[in-house]
Amino acid sequence: MRYWLALLAFSGLMAAPYRDPDGFALDLPAEWQVKKFGQGGVVAISPDPSRFALILPVLGRTGDCSATLRQALSSGWNAFPGIADVQLQAAGSRSAVAGFSVRQRQGRGAMLCAETGPRSAMFYALSAPAAQYGVDRPALLAILKSFRYTGRPAAGAPAPAAVPPMEPWREPTEGAYQSVKPAGWLVSGGVRRVSNSDVRVGIHLLSPDRSAGIFLGDTRLSKCFVPGTFSSQYGSAPMGEGVERCPYRDGVQMAEFYAARALAGDWRLEGFQIVSRRPRPDLNQLGSQASATLGQMGMNQSYGEVRFVGSRGGVPMEGAVIGATLFTSSGSVDPNGGMYTSYVTGYLAPADRAATVGAAANRVMGSVRWDYGWVTGNRQAAINDSRMALEYNRQIAALGQRMFEERDASNQRRANASGHLLSGTVELQGPDGQKYQAKAGSNYYYLDTDAARRVSDPNDAVARRDVWDHDVDLQPLAIVP
DSSP, rough: HHHHHHHHTTTTOOEEEEEEETEEEEETTOEEEEEEEEEGGEEEESSSSSEEEEEEEEEESSSHHHHHHHHHHHHHOOSSSOOOEEEEESTTTEEEEEEEEEEETEEEEEEEEEEETTEEEEEEEEEEOOOOHHHHHHHHHHHHHEEEEEEOOTTTTTOOOOOOOOEEEEEEOOOEEEEEEEOOOEEEEEEEEEETTEEEEEEEEEOOTTOOEEEEOOOOEEEEEEEOTTGGGTTSSSOTEEEEEEEOOOOHHHHHHHHIIIIHTTTTTEEEEEEEEEHHHHHHHHHHHHHTTTTTOEEEEEEEEEEEEEEETEEEEEEEEEEEEEEEEEEEEETTEEEEEEEEEEEEGGGHHHHHHHHHHHHHHHHHHEEEHHHHHHHHHHHHHHHHHHHHHHHHHHHHHHHHHHHHHHHHHHHHHHHHHHHHEEEOOOTTTTTEEEESSOSEEEEEEOHHHEEEEGGEEEEEEEEEOOOOEEEEHHHHH
């Protein structure tokens, strides 16, 4: 079930490259918009306008960055209404950073000033609701870090392609979730149920001309068992279904492994090359939050992204993969290293369509809506399977204990019989369960009904006879085997 946990963290956060004709580029999450204002200012803003990332050149600077920041924050900005609780400090000889509250402390923000020349600087700012600031901050920082100036395109250069028309679709095998896809694209794959505790989702969206694809997961990715120091010596031991023995990979390594092995092979790419790698701490934090919300604790989550190029049939290709590993440690390095599951998502397209397909992939991911009835049903099925396994193990243990006890009692009876045989005695039992001993050698034994004799010496009250006699006033005794 960890596959859909990873996808929850991805939803809406697979930032696609955005290139603006005014000469800048950045990575933009799904459903976000870019707005431009005077003096080269740019803001990437979410559907919730209180969550945004802002980039602003500063021209005509008269003081250092600390003074420039202090003046800017005290003059009042529409983007940061009601600034309060400002904490400003130098962040080096040529930069300064400030944290503050906004909107009557309903929001929080931060701004960095970096000097770029004798009288110029850059402001990099972000803002989010106070309750979500810690969660949103890594994603907002990722947007700011991706910003770069590219220069204006030459006259007559084509404008960035728009996202193609989209249409709704639903996961085809079990209806696990719904989303949108480029109109006319083909859907393949779905849910693969190795067991109720190992449910995988792998979807491939393929363009009508089969030259581009978007993928959400891959059911070929098995659970990975990472041997510890002690368990590594059992490398030849068979693993369970859907589990492989493999080294630990973080999110970046998983993304690179999948791109180089699976995509390059599936699409028969030539000249394959990774052109960039970067961890995604923003997704790490969001993934951890999603896991905690759903009660999945104790997992170490790692997300990373790679971009690659290659060619297919002589056509230049570009693509990106985001990889995730969700690792659960055994808690002890020596007996057992731990176990992790993996998830991947991304796209691949001819170079001249990569921006369009990347934006479409972003829209697909941002539109994923899980059927929580399906999620909770699978989770309960996994819990029930675990309970059944525990009950089965308990019953096996109880059966083993009973067999041991019965075997021990049988051994004790054999030992007693051997002792009586050597001593020439026999053990007897009366109707009331009282035990007696007598000399062996008779066929039948009786207990005298004289209570006084039984009290003074129970064994002397035993009468031995070779013939069954039911007419005498005696109690018959049974021989204990």
